[in-house]
Amino acid sequence: MNTSLRLCHLDDISDGDARGFDPLGSGRDSLFVIRDGSELIGYLNACPHRGYEGTSMAWRKDQFLNKAKDRILCGAHGAQFDIRTGECLRGPCPGQSLTPVQLTINEHGDVYLHPTDTGK
Amino acid sequence: MNITGLDCLVFGVDDVEACNQYLTDYGLTPKDVSAAGGRFEALDGTAIEIRHQDDPSLPPALPTGSMLRKTIHGVADQQTLNAIAEELGKDREVKRLDDGSIEAADDMGFVLGFQISCRKPISVPAEKINAPGDEPGRPVNVIGADESIEIIPRSLSHVVYFVPDSKKAEAFYIERLGFRVADRFTNLGPFLRPQGTLDHHTIFLVNTPPEMQGVEHFTFHLGGPNELLLAGKRFQDKGYESFWGPGRHIYGSNWFWYFNSPMGVHVEYDADMDLHDDSWTPREIDASADASQIFNFTLVDKWMPGGDPH
Numbered sequence: 561m562n563t564s565l566r567l568c569h570l571d572d573i574s575d576g577d578a579r580g581f582d583p584l585g586s587g588r589d590s591l592f593v594i595r596d597g598s599e600l601i602g603y604l605n606a607c608p609h610r611g612y613e614g615t616s617m618a619w620r621k622d623q624f625l626n627k628a629k630d631r632i633l634c635g636a637h638g639a640q641f642d643i644r645t646g647e648c649l650r651g652p653c654p655g656q657s658l659t660p661v662q663l664t665i666n667e668h669g670d671v672y673l674h675p676t677d678t679g680k
Numbered sequence: 681m682n683i684t685g686l687d688c689l690v691f692g693v694d695d696v697e698a699c700n701q702y703l704t705d706y707g708l709t710p711k712d713v714s715a716a717g718g719r720f721e722a723l724d725g726t727a728i729e730i731r732h733q734d735d736p737s738l739p740p741a742l743p744t745g746s747m748l749r750k751t752i753h754g755v756a757d758q759q760t761l762n763a764i765a766e767e768l769g770k771d772r773e774v775k776r777l778d779d780g781s782i783e784a785a786d787d788m789g790f791v792l793g794f795q796i797s798c799r800k801p802i803s804v805p806a807e808k809i810n811a812p813g814d815e816p817g818r819p820v821n822v823i824g825a826d827e828s829i830e831i832i833p834r835s836l837s838h839v840v841y842f843v844p845d846s847k848k849a850e851a852f853y854i855e856r857l858g859f860r861v862a863d864r865f866t867n868l869g870p871f872l873r874p875q876g877t878l879d880h881h882t883i884f885l886v887n888t889p890p891e892m893q894g895v896e897h898f899t900f901h902l903g904g905p906n907e908l909l910l911a912g913k914r915f916q917d918k919g920y921e922s923f924w925g926p927g928r929h930i931y932g933s934n935w936f937w938y939f940n941s942p943m944g945v946h947v948e949y950d951a952d953m954d955l956h957d958d959s960w961t962p963r964e965i966d967a968s969a970d971a972s973q974i975f976n977f978t979l980v981d982k983w984m985p986g987g988d989p990h
Binding site: 620 | 694695892921980
């Protein structure tokens with residue numbers, strides 16, 4: 561399959577917040593997307609923490625951020641990540657980073673996932 | 681040392697409101713809860729305490745940023761408390777707090793409290809089953825599958841530390857505080873039981889690189905596997921993120937179900953843990969998927985064979 565997967569509309573994600581997606585119907589969100597105005601930043605829902613690689617990071621559906629919503633917080637062991645770069649800023653995986661996913665937004669505001677980045 | 685088990689774990693968190701909601705939904709009973717935090721109690725009074733990470737009353741955080749700020753062990757009596765203060769006072773500062781408890785750090789830097797235990801005796805039947813060959817667990821006409829039952833965690837069970845030197849950490853708990861080894865994962869570390877309880881372990885030590893020092897999980901005992909499965913399903917239905925389970929461990933035999941949390945640790949439901957005394961010979965094996973559990977399931981949606989009849 562070489563067509564992009566439609567995830568949602570831009571307005572389906574509150575500005576400054578995050579949302580998880582399960583584009584392949586795996587039963588758990590395989591990626592998450594953070595909205596900053598008209599920009600979207602996406603990562604695989606997989607903590608790089610050694611020994612726990614691939615662990616889901618939300619502590620509740622769509623809860624991927626800290627209270628100030630200025631960092632990604634892993635609900636498994638508390639690792640904190642830079643929203644823009646995915647780099648671990650504090651916690652158990654220093655020097656490691658989240659895996660980005662490439663997203664596109666068309667002129668209607670529909671959000672598409674690049675076909676190679678389905679999170680599986 | 682007559683240490684009876686964990687009385688309380690104190691967290692300094694980023695999002696107090698989220699943690700308050702999480703622990704309430706987990707099933708603990710909120711006490712004195714406000715925007716500043718609160719206490720979340722099991723049936724026997726053991727608890728999790730939530731404070732904001734900048735609360736000046738909290739001991740300092742570990743350099744790794746782990747949100748656990750203090751582990752409070754219960755002891756049987758004042759004599760034990762004095763003995764711990766004297767023992768730990770040989771080589772470290774021991775604070776005596778206004779509430780009569782004492783506070784000192786372990787050899788890894790985890791801040792510990794010791795107090796005459798707040799754990800109240802409880803008398804609550806375990807869930808009961810019927811099986812041919814044994815007396816009925818439930819009286820006749822009493823049903824077992826009741827979705828409406830109230831499930832309140834009974835007792836704070838154990839905490840699992842990530843430690844940079846599990847040998848050194850183990851020596852502290854065994855030589856200074858009299859803990860016993862229940863069993864051991866050779867490549868990770870020991871399950872430790874203090875002298876005042878028969879529970880398989882109240883602490884488990886996992887050797888990790890120093891930058892990972894912190895907590896893997898804590899857990900409370902429930903009334904049995906049916907309660908565990910139902911509590912976990914209710915929790916997952918509220919949107920909380922399952923990490924591992926439900927399943928049943930081999931060492932300790934406890935049924936388990938782990939979830940992510942806004943405290944940045946896993947939180948487990950457990951049930952039916954083995955009891956041991958000093959006649960027990962510890963087992964030892966390298967940790968692996970096979971060594972860790974006898975089975976592991978994933979909750980799926982309810983389903984009706986042939987479709988719902990109409």
